[in-house]
Amino acid sequence: MTYNFDEIIDRRNTGAIKVERCKALYGSEDVLPLWVADMDFRTPDFIFEAIRERCEHPILGYSMPPKEFYPSLIDWINNHHQWEVKRQWIGFLPGIVPGLSFAVQSLTQPGDEVIVQPPVYYPFFHVVKNNNRVIVNNPLKTVNGKFEMDFEDLESKITPNTKLFILCNPHNPGGRVWNNETLYRLAEICAKHRIIVVSDEIHADMVLTGHKHTPFATVSGDAAQISLTFMAPSKTFNMPGLISSSYIIPNEELRKRFVDFLEASELTGGNIFAYAATVACYEKGEEWRKQMLEYVQGNVDFVVDFLKANIPQIKPMIPEASFLIWLDCEELGMETDELFDFFAKKAGLGLNKGTTFGTGGEYHLRLNVASSRLILKKAMKQLLNAVIR
Ligand SMILES: Cc1ncc(COP(=O)(O)O)c(C=O)c1O
Structure with a gap:
C-alpha cells in the first residue's frame, strides 16, 4: 500500500x-x-482500526495493557535498535515530558544540579526549574554544520551537587544522531561522577537516510547501569494526543526509586486507547x-x-x-x-x-x-x- x-x-x-x-x-x-x-x-489507519476495535466492547472500564503491549515493544526495540530489553526493566509512562519531571523529582533533591545541553527542547528547562533544581548548561558546539558535545566544558561544570544529566538522543533541535563514541564518552564521564543519565529517545524511530540510532544504554555496561531511557511511538506515528510512552531502566535500584515515585503518585496507568494504539504501531507500523x-x-x-x-x-x-x-x-x-x-x-x-x-x-x-x-x-x-x- x-x-x-x-x-x-x-x-x-x-x-x-x-x-x-x-x-x-x-x-x-x-x-x-x-x-x-x-x-x-x-x-495511520491501523491506529484508528485498533481504537475502533476496542470500542466494539461496550465497557470502557479500568484496564491493564493488553498482553501484546510489552512483547510488541520489546520486539520493536530489538529489531530496530538491536537492544535486548528485559520485561522487568520496562513500564508504562504517561508521557515523556512528565517522565522527565518524575525522574527529576524521584532521583534528585531540591537544590541539586541537573545538566542539559542547549539549544535543547525547552521542557527540559521547565522540569528542572519548576521542581526547584538548578539548571547547569553544557552548550553544544557547532562543528562543520553539526552539533558536537563539549566534554571539556561538561567536566569543568560538574560539582558534588550535580546529580542528573538529561540527554536528548537524537537531539532536538538539529536532529543530531549521537554516535557510539560520543555516547560512550558521555557515559564514562557521568559514571565517574555518579551522575544519572535520563535519555529521551522519542525521536529514535525517525532516523533519516544513512544514519542509525544508538540507544544510550547500549554503549557500555556503565551506560546501562546509570541510565533511564524513555521511548514512545507517539511522535513517529503522529498520535501524541493519545499519550503513550515507556521507561526502560536496567538498574534495579534506580528502577525502584523511579517506580516507587510513580506508584506513590498513582501514575502507573495509561488509557485503553493509548494501549491499543501502541500495540498497533509496533505490530503494524x-x-x-x-x-x-x-x-x-x-x-x-x-x-x-x-x-x-x-x-x-x-x-x-x-x-x-x-x-x-x-x-x-x-x-x-x-x-x-x-x-x-x-x-x-x-x-x-x-x-x-x-x-x-x-x-x-x-x-x-x-x-x-x-x-x-x-x-x-x-x-x-x-x-x-x-x-x-
Ligand atoms: C525531545 C522530546 N521529548 C519529548 C517530547 C514530547 O513527549 P511527550 O509528548 O511524550 O511528553 C518531544 C516533543 O516534541 C520532544 O521533541
Missing part, C-alpha cells in the same frame, strides 16, 4: 495547538503553522514509518536545496533524524525577536523562536517539515518574497 502524504488536512477547530495558538503567538490565524512537533499527515520517513527526507531535501539556491543567507542544519530543521538566520541581520516577527508578519510563517531552546538559539528558528510538500513549497515562496521585498 502506498500512503498519501501530500494530502492537506484542515486542523482548525480540533484543538490542535499548532493551529489554535497562532493568533496568540504570531498575531494572525493566517500564518502557515510550521512549529509544534506533530505532523500534519493523516494518523513499519511500512507506514518507512514511507513517512522517505517523504520527510524529500521535504528536508526540498527545503535545504531551496534555501541554498534562493536564500543562502539562511543556513539549515541538515537533520539526521526527525522532521525539524534548525535554521541559522544570522546573515539576515536581525535580532532573534525581530527575526521571529519577520517570519510571522512579513512571510506569514509560524516557526519556533530559537531562544526558547536556550543558549545557542540566538538568530535561529526551528522549522517543522512534517507537512504536505505543497505547503512547504508555499512556505518557501512566501519566505523568498519576504526576503527580496
